[in-house]
Amino acid sequence: YKSKPSDDYENPKDVEDIREAQENMGCYELKTATNYRVPEHKRMNTEKKMMQLTSLEVLIHKRKVTMNKEIMSLRDLKISIIHEIKCLVQELKSVQVALDLSEHLPLPLIPKLHPDEVPEKKFEYDSDILLKFKEEQEAKAKLQEPLEGLPSSHAFRHGFLRAPSIKEIDHMAQAAGARPMKTAPSVVTEQRKVFEMEKAEPTEMELEMLKREKIKNLYLQETLIKKINALVINFDAELRFLRHKKLKLDVQMKSADLRYITWYEELLILKNLEKHENLLQGRVNTLISEQEAMQKKLNSYLAQMEDRKCEIVKLQECEKALYANFQASLGENNEFAHFLTKVLKKKIKCMGKKEVGTEADEDDENEEENDEESSLGIDEENSGSDDEVVDDSVCPKNCDEALFQNTIQLRQKRLDIEKALTEEKKVAANLRKKYNALAKKAKVVETSLDTTARELETFQWEKQQRLNELYVVVPLKLHQVEYLVNGEMPSDFSQALVFTNQSLEYLQKRIMDLHNEKIMQRDIYKKAQEQHKQLVQDKKEMAIKIQRLEEKCNHLMMKKFGRLVDFEAVQAHSVNIRMEELEVQIMEKEYVHSQELKEWEERILDLQQQLMKVTKENTSKLQQLNQFCREKQQLETKLDSLKNDLGVEFQGPRTTDIKEKARLVSQLKHMAHDAALLREEINLLSRKDGCLREELALLSRKDGRLFLQPLSPQDSDTPTEAFPVLTP
Known part of the structure; x- marks a missing residue:
């Protein structure tokens, strides 16, 4: 029976499992529900929203900077590839010089830089570009002079801001490089004619060398063209990959812009509600601080009350020990026991009346004191009435004088103990009053705190409803939409719920876990039922055994005492002999x-x-x-x-x-x-x-004029010596 837990007992393991489930299992409540309560860590304010906007801006900037770096690196790669292709084309042209025109393969096109790829060259110019631009402006001015009459210098001044086009530069470069290409075939034909005139019939060795040279030039021509095509293909692959990343980044940037707009609208709502929220939060914080301060004071009062209670218990123990010492000093069958008891309990006028008003707060302590006095066997009734006059100035005849004086001293100690006990009870009563008053204030503060906290929760719910009115853009693909009506996708998605895949997978996994837990709980329940049946059977057997033992005990009591005796009451009212013996030993x-x-x-x-x-x-x-x-x-x-x-x-x-x-x-x-x-x-x-007697020795001068002599042992305990005398 003693091992049976109380009704409000909670298994620590169950409490820990419940706490872990509440924290980690996840509660997917709809934010639009009427019973939804915003958690403490999810409550949003102006400061948090500003931090979100700032972090979003920083993240957008980082992504854009990274993409710009990749684009610039690809532009630099294109410039290097163009330069390399130009070199390869020049080498290819030098190889084709040694080949017949019929064996020439078409030259690959040299890639060009578009003006958008080099925006930094927009404001670069030279003298040729300026002269050409001036001519163009003058021509335009002549055509528009009858209509507008604007001077060409004015247009010339404003025309410096235009950059030369890359196409014009490339055309100029191709024109400059085309002149030597046109003269090259004529020179080759003239050289061939001279060679044919000098050597009309080449030898077999020369034919073999020409053939080998021709094969080598053809191979070099094909190799160079393949190398140029490979460079172009690799660059196109890099460009395609970067374009794909750019498209993904554009989607992310657009989503970030939409999210930024939504958060900014939420920030405007939060700013409108910030003043009222700060007011409620300040009231809650103030009440919490007051509650903590009052709790500290209550704990301090409780500690002081415990100290006072310990002091009262100590004083009561001292009073109990005093009465026990008095009983021990009386001995057995003392004819002056009644008189000495009256002397011990006599009240003195200087002590005054006991303080009134502490009895209501110290009922329990008075009951303990009455129990202790009754355990000592000293009743107030035996001390006589207060009206009786006891002469304690003279010791009665045949009474031990030492016992009488000891009784007087014990009475004085008793009065001191009673005075100290009264003071301690008074202090304890004052502490109790202060504690009760402060407890009432703490209860009022707690009620106000609960009310303010509920108001704050209601305000948070209203704020959440205001935030729910905003539209949030969520990009979805068709395979992500599982909300169908009659097998078709509805036009209204107001009743649909957006849920993450991770949470959905967790819930599906939780379904399986709950199924397994259900099977396990069934097994546990079956075992508990079997154990319950066994315990009920054991309880019936124990009840039968207890009834049989009670009948046997009652029979033995009737046989020995003639009636039924309550041994518990007897033990409660009996005197502890061992304790009394120990108290006597302590007094001795x-x-x-x-x-x-x-x-x-x-x-x-x-x-x-x-x-x-x-x-x-x-x-x-x-x-x-x-x-x-x-x-x-x-x-x-x-x-x-x-x-x-x-x-x-x-x-x-x-x-x-x-x-x-x-x-x-x-x-x-x-x-x-x-x-x-x-x-x-x-x-x-x-x-x-x-100790001087053992240390001193006889000291004298040779001429006998100065001497120091100790006294004999039969003198006083403190030895005295003869002092030296100066002789002329």
Whole structure:
């Protein structure tokens, strides 16, 4: 029964499958439907539409630039092919010179560049073109002079903008190259006549060489013509391929232009609706930010309320422990238990009355507190009425004084705990009020947000309907149209639907998947039915077994107790003996720990007093050292004055001066030695451990004037020494 899931339980795997199906399966709703909702990622605004138009313009420009580059490369290829063909034609003409006229093959035509292929040469000219153009303009001016009377110079000035035609240039080039071609046959006949006159009868070797030369020239003639034709054919193939690409590009450009027009019309519609949409979106964003801020505050209030609840629980536990400590201190069969309980529960006037107004918000906590007090076995009824006066200033006779004082201390702790508990409950009640007020505001904001979101969705649907009114051009081929009426293509396609092949293939594949899933679900359903039947049978068997065990249990209770007993109620109202034993152990440990803390506090006080004594002795020693240093400085000053004094009374024999100087030097050395001893003693006294008896030793001077002697062990704990005395 415990493993049975709740009614609102959702299988995580099913939830994940549903989410994946909603995201990836595809929902093909018609945009013209009344229940259509525009998804968040498909909502269009002015900025997105401008980005679409810009990207379309960039794409069109790239395609056109690419096509222009290909056309220019093909034009350059044509120029190179024309130059190559011209060279081959010249070579072919040189080969045909050595052949008879009957053996000449027709010369291939040389391709020409059309004026449209070289638009950059439109404004190029030379002196010949200008002179010819001038003559033409003058002739035209003479014909039109009676009618218009325009000067030829005016036409000449405007005629500079006309470019020479490529045909004229080619005619001029052919005329220039035709002159030598006309003279070439006469020269050949004259050379042949001279050759025939000189050699009328050629030898066989010469005939063979002429024949070989003739065959070679014929082969070269055919090869050159084939090469020229191959160049022309290859160029035509490249031109045809490029023309095909150009036609496809023209179709794409036309489609792009139509799409650009449609998008621009959509942009105009979006600009008209932009102001209202921004207003609604701004309201939604503001409400969302307010909701998030309120949610953060609510979470903060909840955290603070949890902290207050934990503090209240801790205080209740402290109060419970206090009553348990009191019961443990009373012991069993204490004749003053009733009196001491009244003393413990006595109220003091300084505490005042409890705050009113927190009971409504803290009903659950009061119930928990009442349950805890009832579990301790201390009832308010046993404490007596509030009107009874309890004299707690004097301990009754035959009552333990320590127990009475402990009760007074526990009462003070109880009052402190109750005061803190009241404050915590007051704070918790204020937090609860703030939380409820903020929760109401958050609910109002949530309602406003839902309303605004629905308004925004309705506006998006209306905007989509406005966009659906625009016509969109879709180029289709006849085999792509599958909308037929009576086997014929209708004239009205308003009820037709345009669908991509990829989506159609996906739906067809989905049909097969759903068919397989349907078969699989049938198998699962059959297994579930069998399992359900088995579970129903098991449930009946378990019900019979439970009924038999209940009858047996009731029979045993009637046999043992004489009546039916509710063991659950008994266990709920019984005292947890193990818990009570643990609480007693905790109180005993707390008492032992408090005694140890007292001992350590006393020991710390003793050590602090010893440290104070040692510090005072160290201070006195430093003062003595300072005095000795001043006396040393005075003696050095006096010695220097004696050295520098050159009076008449000291100019006698030098023996007395030498003795006095030696005495003073020895005295100075003794004082320096004494100062070093004092420094060492001060260093010993300034140690933190305070153990001086083991460190000090007897120090004395040889002449017995300065000594340092420790006291005997039977003196006080802090040793005192005899201070050094300066003798003259």
